[in-house]
Amino acid sequence: MSTLIKAPLARVLIVYGLGVAAAMCVSEAVTELGKIAAEFHPPSRAVVGLIMSMPAMIVALGALLAGYFVDRVGDRRILFLGVVVMILGDLCVIVAPSLHLLLAARALTGVGYVLTAVAAVTALIRLTSGGQRTMALALWSTFVPMSFLVPFVSAGIAGAIGTWRAAFGFHIAFMTGLLILAALAIPRPEVKGRPDHSRGVGRVLRAPMVYLLGISFAGDAFLQTGVLATLGHYLSAKYHVEEVAVEHWNAVSMIVNAAACLGVGVMLRRGVSSTAITTLGLIVTAVPGIVLYSSHIGFMPSIIAVWVLMFGSGLLVGMWALVPGVAPSPESTGATSGLVTQLTLFGVLLGPPLFFAAQAALGPGPILTVFLMSIAVCALRYPVCRLADRSPRLAHGAQAEVPVA
Numbered sequence: 001m002s003t004l005i006k007a008p009l010a011r012v013l014i015v016y017g018l019g020v021a022a023a024m025c026v027s028e029a030v031t032e033l034g035k036i037a038a039e040f041h042p043p044s045r046a047v048v049g050l051i052m053s054m055p056a057m058i059v060a061l062g063a064l065l066a067g068y069f070v071d072r073v074g075d076r077r078i079l080f081l082g083v084v085v086m087i088l089g090d091l092c093v094i095v096a097p098s099l100h101l102l103l104a105a106r107a108l109t110g111v112g113y114v115l116t117a118v119a120a121v122t123a124l125i126r127l128t129s130g131g132q133r134t135m136a137l138a139l140w141s142t143f144v145p146m147s148f149l150v151p152f153v154s155a156g157i158a159g160a161i162g163t164w165r166a167a168f169g170f171h172i173a174f175m176t177g178l179l180i181l182a183a184l185a186i187p188r189p190e191v192k193g194r195p196d197h198s199r200g201v202g203r204v205l206r207a208p209m210v211y212l213l214g215i216s217f218a219g220d221a222f223l224q225t226g227v228l229a230t231l232g233h234y235l236s237a238k239y240h241v242e243e244v245a246v247e248h249w250n251a252v253s254m255i256v257n258a259a260a261c262l263g264v265g266v267m268l269r270r271g272v273s274s275t276a277i278t279t280l281g282l283i284v285t286a287v288p289g290i291v292l293y294s295s296h297i298g299f300m301p302s303i304i305a306v307w308v309l310m311f312g313s314g315l316l317v318g319m320w321a322l323v324p325g326v327a328p329s330p331e332s333t334g335a336t337s338g339l340v341t342q343l344t345l346f347g348v349l350l351g352p353p354l355f356f357a358a359q360a361a362l363g364p365g366p367i368l369t370v371f372l373m374s375i376a377v378c379a380l381r382y383p384v385c386r387l388a389d390r391s392p393r394l395a396h397g398a399q400a401e402v403p404v405a
Contacts, residue, residue, distance in 0.1 A: 005185045011127050012136045014181050015120050018083060019140060021175045022116040023147030025055040025086060025109045028171050030148070032164035039164075040099040047099070051106060053349065058110025059117065060345035066118040067338020068201050071331060074189045075123040082115030083179045090168045090175075118341055122334045125324050126189060131269045137320040138265025142258035144221075145314075149254055150174075200332035209326040210336055213319075213384045214343030219377025220316045221347030223285070226355030226374070228253065231306060234359055234367075239299040249303045253310040260314025268321055274385040277315055278378075284312030286375050293368045316378050322388055 004010060029036070029052045037048050070078045089109030096102040121140055128136045160166075204210055228250055232243035260281075267277055288305035291297060297305070327336035351374075358366040 005181060006187075008128070008132065011185050012124065012132075012139065014178060014185050015079075015123050015127070016136075016139055016143060017178045018079065018116055018175075018182060019120040019143040020146050020150060021171070021178055022082070022086065022113045022120065023144050024150060024171055024174075025089075025113040026052060027148045027150070028167055029106075032167050035164040036102075040102060042099055050103065054103060054106035055110030055113045056345055056348055058107060059114040060342055060349055062111070062114045063118055063338040063342035063345065064201070064204075064335060065338070066114045067122075067204075067335035067341075069115070070119050070122050070334030070338070071200055075119045075126060075334065076186055076188055078115050079119035079123055079182065079186070080179065082112045082117075082119055083175050083182075084112070085109075086112030086116060087172050087175055087179075088112070090172045093168050094165045114341075118334060118338045121320070121323070121337045121341070123186060125333055125337070127186070133324070134268045134321045135262075135265040137323065138262050138268075138318050141261040141264070141318045141320040142314075145254040145257045145261075149251060200329060201335045203328035204332050204335040204339055207326065207328050207336075209384050209387065210328075210339055211343070212380050213322055213326050214340040216378050216381035216384075217317060217340060217344040218347030219374045219380070220313055221344045222351040222354075223289075223347075223371065223374040223378070224257070224310070224313050224317070224351070225348050226351030226370070227289070227306065227309065229352035230355040230359055233356070235299060235302055238296070239302070241299055246303070249306075253306055256307050257310040257314040257317075260311045261318035264315055264318030265321065273389045274319060274322060275382065275389055277319065278381060278385050281312050281315030282375060282379060284315065285309050285378070286312075286372070288312070289371050289375070290368065293371055294364050319381065319385075322381070322384055325388055325391075326384060 005014075033048055033052060036051060042048050042051070066078070086109055089105055089107075089112055092105035092108060093102060096105050121137075124136045124140055125133065231250070232246040235241060235246050236243045264277055268274065288308040292302055292305045292309065323337060323340055324333060327333045354370055355367065358370040361367070
């Protein structure tokens with residue numbers, strides 16, 4: 001058992017599972033928002049949305065700082081600390097007697113989320129190399145869509161028990177099990193000197209390729225969350241169907257998106273250039289999106305168009321293998337991952353409100369403009385792709401055999 005759990009694949013899956021558990025800090029609340037609102041009576045729908053998005057806001061504000069601590073303290077320690085903080089946050093949510101304390105507990109959970117997410121991807125980079133790293137980072141890029149599938153299990157448990165708090169209890173049990181496995185499986189980083197970590201953060205902040213890649217990921221996150229968050233309202237108004245009928249198909253969109261992310265890893269390992277993958281992703285995302293928002297094609301054809309769009313979006317977000325290659329130095333991999341994560345989360349936060357605002361305008365012009373602008377932002381990664389294609393090792397995430405002190 002000890003040998004099995006320390007196998008490279010087992011380590012990757014455990015770290016990936018912790019990433020999924022971290023992202024569930026947001027998605028675990030989605031299925032329970034109605035019950036939470038019924039108990040705490042928030043003054044507006046904006047506050048209801050804040051209950052869900054508070055952890056993501058913490059990530060958007062603090063991922064770079066989390067990356068600094070990962071580089072300084074070590075990915076393993078920060079990973080474990082982040083999981084413990086998430087567990088404490090969920091416990092506080094369960095016992096929260098008021099709305100204000102509930103929001104404070106969600107913020108605490110967000111601190112755990114940001115520490116875990118940044119440390120987890122840094123640990124994946126440290127524990128893998130070559131083609132294995134490519135596939136590991138392609139798998140990592142699916143952790144957000146996967147985090148929206150798992151809560152369907154916790155929602156069923158909460159429904160059976162009769163309280164929304166059971167969903168957070170499931171999350172605690174899930175994280176506790178993974179934490180035990182991680183303690184057994186993940187080795188300590190090698191200590192190779194004491195590099196100047198603050199200088200490493202400074203180099204990351206001055207590295208244009210990190211910004212280009214992070215902003216391009218933000219464009220894709222903006223597109224994904226904007227399309228999916230507003231799809232029910234959009235198709236309901238356009239084709240006079242129930243919003244719940246639309247939401248039932250969103251799980252398929254997530255699965256298709258995750259499959260495309262994994263496909264990126266396979267293509268990179270087989271020598272397909274990152275430029276070609278990006279171009280394919282942009283086309284496969286843009287064409288069905290234009291059809292969806294500019295034409296009256298019917299309900300099910302629109303759902304299929306969204307599936308194709310989400311597949312193309314997965315080809316774009318699956319390029320996490322490029323992240324180690326834009327790190328200025330091995331010692332700044334945590335800060336690089338943190339900055340890319342931070343920029344990506346800004347896209348997550350901005351997508352739904354701007355898509356809703358565009359839909360509120362008359363005619364298809366505004367929503368189509370917002371969609372195409374997000375496609376253009378995704379294209380900002382081309383300089384990074386050209387750099388990676390000129391150096392095949394970078395396309396496989398070969399910046400460093402990362403020594404995290």
